[in-house]
Amino acid sequence: MVPSTRRDVLKVSGALLGGIAVGSTVTAATSTDRFIVRTKGRGLPSGVEVVHEMPGTRLAVVSGDEEALSSSNRVAEYGPDTLIEIGEPEVNTDAPTLEDSTVSDEPLYDLQWDKQDLDVESAHETTMGEGTRVAIIDTGVAAGHPDLNVNEDLSRNFTGDGFGAANPAGGYHGTHVGGIVGASDNGAGVIGTAPATELVDCRVFSPNALASFGDILAAVAYSASIGADVANLSIGAYPVVRQEFGSFYGKVLNRVMTYANSQGTLLVISAGNDAADLQHDGQVCMDFDDDGEIECNPVISLPNEGAQALSVSATGPVGFGYDASDYGGEQPAQTPAVYTNYGTNAVDLGAPGGNYSPEAYSANVPGWYYDLVLNTIAEPTYATDGDGNVTGIESIDYTYSWVAGTSMAAPNVAGAAALVKSANPDYNANQLESALKRAADVPSGYGKEYYGSGYLNIVDAL
Template sequence: MNILRTLLVAVMGAMLCLPLDSFAATKKVIVGFTRAPKDHEKNLVYGARGRIHRTHQHIRAISAELPEEEIARLKQDPSVAYVVDNIKFTLIRPAEPLSVPSPEYVDSWGVLRIGSNVAASRGYKGAGIKVAIVDSGIDYNHPDLKDNYRGGYNFVNNTADPFDDDAQSHGTHVAGIIAARDNGTGVVGVAPEASLYAVKVFSATAGGDMDTVVAGIEWAIDNKMDVINLSIGYSGDIYSIYPDIFKPLKDVCDRAYQAGIVLVAATGNDNRETISVPAAFDSVIAVAATDQNDQRAVFNTVAASSYGAKVELAAPGTYIKSTVSGGGYALLSGTSQASPHVAGAAAVLLSSGIADANGNGSRADEVRARLDATAKDLGDPGRDKYFGWGLVDLSASTDQTYKLHIEKKKGMPKLSTQSITLDKGSYSLQVRNNGLERLAVKSVVGSCKEFERVFATGFTSPLEELNASVTLDGSQTTLVFTPSGDIGSSADITITKLAR
């Protein structure tokens, strides 16, 4: 949509005596400051004959409406960091399909394709993880969603009722992909036990202003969400030329990521080498769409999954059956459907107990790294512009099975020692012996240098198989294996994390 707005003023005869500046065109803007806005900053806006719409809490900015001729003067004030148009974002609308395949082919196929059922069989279903859907709202009465719905906010009307009134039920469809209940009816989501929060920033007809989207993400920060899905977008072409006009949104996305939230967004359906905002930001996982054959999604003769160097992951996005308002279901296609597959995957991975490996107080970067590292490579080897690191794969990312081969070597015992670092949780250990006389296993928590003995076992036969279990209470624990026996004797060790 056009960035510039025109204010049409009906001039009645009785109004002709008003001062000329009464007819000045106004513009919706976001004013950024060098510090958090207080009375001084608000008075600057009022002094420029502005009306304040919203004072933001996590970025140094005020949303306001100002006379156009005042904007240039306001920019000259040393307290002002920037003034940008409060541009209007749109939902990334589903594309019209060329044809519709049989229902048997499409029912929850995306959830299966990314291995969500395998993760669920391991006990990882997103339980306890809070997912904010920044969108058009949610039909929280839907039988597949009501048990997982936990609340939200309507920033369009500033009420506590974020019901989805969009004609295509955009937000409700996204919600079902993420967390429709596994209740024997309808569809099932990627994370069927995750908690859903509706952050309504789009009206039924008018889209959503950037400051409203910013406010929605601020709400997610304040309410300690774990994951944010953003199936929304603005032209990546504009961002590549004028990145500064998106600074308020970029700042709040960066702030959310720093707060430990995993942000996921759709790349767009424009079939161009340009990624929509906010997916183009470094703090956000940009998700492209794939079809049932793991190929780049082509929605019709015009629309296809947008691509570019910023694409990080790919996920199913064609003929996705999910929930719609009124208790029903519908097939929709687009990157808006791909993004929630990854948001749900992030919730599942968080519920698996993935640790804060770098100790920075956030697990968002570990989730991102695990999803990237375990993705199924598609297209050119490694990261490419169509699929990023590949198709998200929960079967691989929740497979916490580790294998070690340990061998008794000549020389000091430490030359034969092997170690592995594990997250908190319970594990089974299977040891297949090949000639060792004894195997000692000790643990060290974090950087502690004092070893806590876990167990040590002797073998009664050279080919014996032993099974044991161990519970690790530290956020991360290193297990150290030391073999005893003849030179060349060995053992194969399989360590599997047990479902909670």
């Protein structure tokens, strides 16, 4: 990762990874010595060091002197790598782990309203996802969690932090996402949508550090190279200005995503948690460059509005397992979540991601968190040096917790795609997406803008 002392900081509004804190602020930073490069197919110039190669795309991530790129006839275009900070939501942080709750002695499936509403039990009579592979591009998936089947040999750490792969070095989030996709059918804990699929950890976040856009691109290309049937990206930034560097990032993202799709890897991506209308956002006015002045720019949400993305919005109940009559009333599981981004042409499917009643949350009503999504987490304790810098992972606590966000909706779709692929091994990425969309319907009483083709229906897709 590029040292923090060498970042020029820009402000971007909107939650990045997981979460339901509407209007939170994350930070994007452009690197001064690390670049994303599109070549002319004649290799890279001397004077730079390759960080990531992306065969099949004519793209690479390099470090070194910018002058070596600007003066080279081998380079078609380039831009500074961008580092983006995790925006953790307050409500997710406040949700208890299972061992802290009052229901730790209850059967865990009874608490998984998302799997119940999707009727995964019926789907599993056809397949549990055997013979499929799902890459999780995230904070790290803990292979040590007893409920997860992670291919450690194929797992990769794209950050360069030296802390390895198949572990939650970047935090609990990736393990929760991985569990939603594929928590095992082992008679204990929770169940995933595709419990027999093989998970591959592609870690792009480090402890207390920003994620590199270049690392994310490399992880997508790698997922395709190892034959992943699906890659889940519960990650995104909004609003990103379409002009200047935003245009470049959009072009290189589209190139990598189109390549992955052509190799048979379906890209399932969270739509974002800003309660934003991505169809009609037009120009957004804010202080984009932190100069104290308000600028108005056309914007885009990335990567979910990139080429070949299957963009997923979030739904969830209100009042699952507790009385919500005094807190806005009970709502069914297919209800659009209060935080989810939406937009008819910006969302492809709606899926369970968790919801909440702001009134119940503010009042800390017992059981308010049941409306979030329960699944696996792994919480690391970090070893640090005398200056507080993280030097490694000291220990990991494997447990379960409730989390919400479009980050939780996307892996339900990724797991569904794995089931469809298992039942139809010859399907390519486009056929997988088509099967999921054809089976979906917009719930009665709700607008298409929240669902795209409709609400995820696994049984009909099979």
